Amino acid sequence: MRKTIIILALILPSFVSRGQAEYYFPGETVFNNEITSPWEFLGYDVGSHHTRYDVMVEYFKKLADESERVRFEIFGYSVELRPQIILTITSPSNYGNLEDIRLKHLELASGTGSKTVDEENIPLIIQLGFNVHGNEASGGEASLLTAYYLAAAGGEEINTILNNSVIFIEPVLNPDGRDRFAAWANMNRSKPANADSNDREHNEAWPGGRTNHYWFDLNRDWLPLSQVESKNRVKRYHEWLPNVTTDHHEMGTNSTFFFEPTKKGSENPIITTENYVKLNNLFAGEYSKALNEINHYYDSGRSFDNLYPGYGSSYGDVHGGLAILFEQASSRGLMQETDMGYRLTYSLGIMNQLCAALTTVRTAINNQSLLNDYMRRFFRDALEEAEKDPVKAYIFGDVNDNNKSRYFLDLLLMHNIEVRKVSKDISANGITFPAGKSWFVPTKQKQYKMVRTMFETSRGLTDSLFYDASAWAMVYSYGIPFAGLQESPEGEIISKLPEAEYLKPQFSRYGYVFNWSDYNAARALYFLQNNGIRTRASWNEFSIDSPGGLKYYSRGSVFVPVQYQDISPEMVHKIISEASEMAEISIEAVSGSVTKEGPWLGNGSFKVIRKPGVLLLTGGSVSSSSAGALWHFFETKLSMPVTKTDINLFGRIDLNEYNTLIMPSGSYTELTERDINRVNEWVSNGGNLIAISYAFRFLENSKIAGIKYDSRKPEMSKDRIDYDKIKAESGKHSIGGIFCRADLDISHPLGFGYAHRELTVYRNHTLFAERDEGPASNIAIYTDDPLISGFCTDENIEKMKGSVSLLSLPKGRGNIVVFVDDPVFRGCWYGTNKLLMNAVFFGPGI
The missing domain is CATH 3.40.630.10 (Zn peptidases)
Incomplete structure (x- = not known):
């Protein structure tokens, strides 16, 4: 050891401590003098400076070069x-x-x-x-x-x-x-x-x-x-x-x-x-x-x-x-x-x-x-536990949204969970899972614990004093229909994510349509708009006869009228084809306006959809995790840029350059009365304001919107409580992260693309928004049996029942969308992502 230190003293610059080895490695350890120490390589004492990552990388390369x-x-x-x-x-x-x-x-x-x-x-x-x-x-x-x-x-x-x-x-x-x-x-x-x-x-x-x-x-x-x-x-x-x-x-x-x-x-x-x-x-x-x-x-x-x-x-x-x-x-x-x-x-x-x-x-x-x-x-x-489990397999798949199903399948495969193809149609829990669009996960596999993690709810917890969430079954966050099976079916093991199946668009001089029910439809829509293509979306369901049979289209489905474009039909087809390939969705060519059911393509229920211009507030009292999840959502899910601006620069921004303003969760204490007046005027003149989670309190307090809510914790017992139990008693009503059941108005533009009214949302706060007086303003409301997974006190469950998760509030010629619960939490809530897609693309037309 002494010999090593003497050699280091000869090599290192004078400002590097000679005592690094003694400080970090007290004892009699002898080091190989031919291998460079961190302090030799860095030229400074470890702990006297914060080492840049690239320097760390180079040191590790040197270690690999010098040590066998x-x-x-x-x-x-x-x-x-x-x-x-x-x-x-x-x-x-x-x-x-x-x-x-x-x-x-x-x-x-x-x-x-x-x-x-x-x-x-x-x-x-x-x-x-x-x-x-x-x-x-x-x-x-x-x-x-x-x-x-x-x-x-x-x-x-x-x-x-x-x-x-x-x-x-x-x-x-x-x-x-x-x-x-x-x-x-x-x-x-x-x-x-x-x-x-x-x-x-x-x-x-x-x-x-x-x-x-x-x-x-x-x-x-x-x-x-x-x-x-x-x-x-x-x-x-x-x-x-x-x-x-x-x-x-x-x-x-x-x-x-x-x-x-x-x-x-x-x-x-x-x-x-x-x-x-x-x-x-x-x-x-x-x-x-x-x-x-x-x-x-x-x-x-x-x-x-x-x-x-x-x-x-x-x-x-x-x-x-x-x-x-x-x-x-x-x-x-x-x-x-x-x-x-x-x-x-x-x-x-x-x-x-x-x-x-x-x-x-x-x-x-x-x-x-x-x-x-x-x-x-x-x-x-x-x-052995799997053998005793009455559930022998979990089957899943969304016939209306194949891409979202594939994203969940990809998650399972990344976790090395065995997944198999469904070889024949299976019905379970009132749901039909067709072959070709469904998969199943056998519970009898070495990843049994991870299978349970992905599919099982957690309802047996006794308090909420956890460091994080008390619910995590990922199948719920994807919003995928699934069911447990008492017998495991036969099926081929999937070794890698299958290629997306979609129809390439045929050429048309008339128009093209694609279904809004697919998760990737919004990505395709923005791609078209960004390439100068004019688009319309249907406010009603419709169906069209096609060479492949009768095709049903959800509300929000997009119609591209070729004759209304400024470019040739051939160029329109080229861009349409690129959108289909990029988003991996089917886009159908049509030759006329007549539909089998629902409004014809020339009907007024097909509304013009403008290209979104989104301003996202960041910095200051804005939650960085909320803002980051939104930024990640737009870039990775929609391939759509958003303008991120620091809240301290808000006064310099010309709001008229944007049609959508998003306020991530935060307190917004930096915004002045002048800023508030500008937002009010902008919304009244047709702006689309979207508020996430805690941001809605600012809207209420600043009178931009009237949103009544209850944030009071239930009163503690008046009986005597020992001092060391006060923290547990007062903290048990917090909500660290739970899965909840809401009823979604799927006829409202914010609900377009959803096939079922039951919606799973993620809740991690104790703000309970009351229903708005507007009959069509309360888009998603908690059911009378709201808790799916996680710990929540009976008092909070009672408050949750009938309260609002999603609001749409008209203001002048504009609209305010309030997400009481975050629709993009941690980048994995595919099941509620479409709500935000709808708010961005359809919000201005509500």
Whole structure:
């Protein structure tokens, strides 16, 4: 060790500390001097600066070049085209049969249940994941040190670790957010460091570095997979199925260090007790010892939760592994003063994260046989549970919206869930699932736990004091008709997403029509409008005889009259064909106005649909997650640009350049009386205003719209309550995230394209909007039996009954659409997305 430090002193510039090795690696560890340390490479002490992601990438490449233990891999790219990288670290001998190790490990997850002869000797798969929240940067910095230790440390212990494991290090799960935060922290840092929490360094500008490019929280995206980073990550995850996965975070500055288990009673009921009790406590004991040795404070077992299966610290639990959460008190900069008066440093947080990572590796290796055996038994027991489950398969499919069905099918396949084709028509729960447009998921499969996750509701929870949602069955968020079957049908396994089936448009000099019921119809409509094509949409249902038989068209279906265009019929056909191919939808050529049923194509119920010009407010008191979900929706679902403008610049905007103004959830305290008057005038003159979630309170308070609502929590019992139970009693009425049932007026333009009145919405607040006096204003109303999944108190359910989820309020020549519940939540609510599509395209015509 002393020799290593002397060599470093000769190499490093004078401003780099000579004590980095002693600080982060106290003890007698000897490092290979031929392998570059992080502080050598960076030219500064780890913890004295926030390292840019590109610099981290280059260091890991160098490690791979210098150490025979390390391989560097790019497994994808973020939205902003930063490489998503992962290091593989193991012994040189293991690299000689790495594929054999992978296949033997995956055999543990086959569900066969047979204990293999060499099971105890199969190397563990350990995945260390850092920095999923960009501004929780200590984990990313600790990944440099973790990789260095595993690449360069010598001795018997490290040889045992490398021979008995394949270790993956994903240093930064959110590269775009990390760089956003690092740039902020570095450009606002003080020299010397300023520990005052009021300093600019510790208070990021909107939207902050926590989220990715689209302002999504990637730590909620392991299940919905709405973001490209998550899709890439989960694809690689299933190639290996780690025994142990870590998830390194930061929390409030006045905290200490947290490791699992999480608070009692917050466990996912489909996960084994062995995971939450035996394995968690086994590792917790080792974390306690390790942190005691370096005299650091910590907590465990009394906060956070493992309920939602879409965290980085819970997804592995559903896949036969142990997923572990770490939370380090955050300095949010280089140094910040705490409520105790001591100064929390960035380097201390890095040390704790490093300690947790290396302790995880050591503990896993010491329990190699147990962890391999647990994975084998997990999948064996899952198949046994499936045998006892009365539901033998789940069948799904939407005959009116094949593309939405395909998107859900794609989600299932990305999670490595077995899906099969329906070979003959099946009726269940009053629904007919035709062959060719339906699929089924057998419950008897190794991914039985994930099947339950996707289809089962959660109604047995006892309180709402969860860190996140208490409902997550994704089939509901897609709005897909489905049913459980008592017998599993026959059907061919689907290995990849099938190609979309659609009819290419024939040439017509008269016109073209396409059905609004398809999820991708709005994408096609905007494409046509953006290419100068004039369009109309039907306010009524109709049907047309075609060569393929009678075709039915929902309200909102689009008619393109060729003779009303400024270009030749041949050019119209070219653009129509491009729209059909781009959106993967059928567009039918027509030769006349006559329909079989419903209004003729020349009827006045076919209204002109103008190209949307959307202004989206951002910044300030606007919710970045709400704004980000909207931005993501327009770009990825509609291929449609929106103008994002900071709320502080709103006074400079000429609203007349836009026909639609969207206000994401937020308080809008920055808007002045002048701004309010401008919005009122713009709407009255024909503007289309769309408000999401909490934004409707601003409309009411500013008198832009009259929306009565109740946000009062039920009164607490007047009986005596012990002090330590007050928090639970007062907090139980919060709604963290539940699935609810509403009745949708499908004859209203906001309901166009929906075939059924029952609508599932996502609710995560306690604002209950009362019905408007206008007879046609209350578009979606909660039913008398509103709760589908999740925890909600009886008092809140009573308030919900008959309250409004979606309003349409006329104002002068314009209209105001109020989404009490977010229709694009976390980018995965395909079932309510069409409501927003309707608001954007049809809102001006209501």
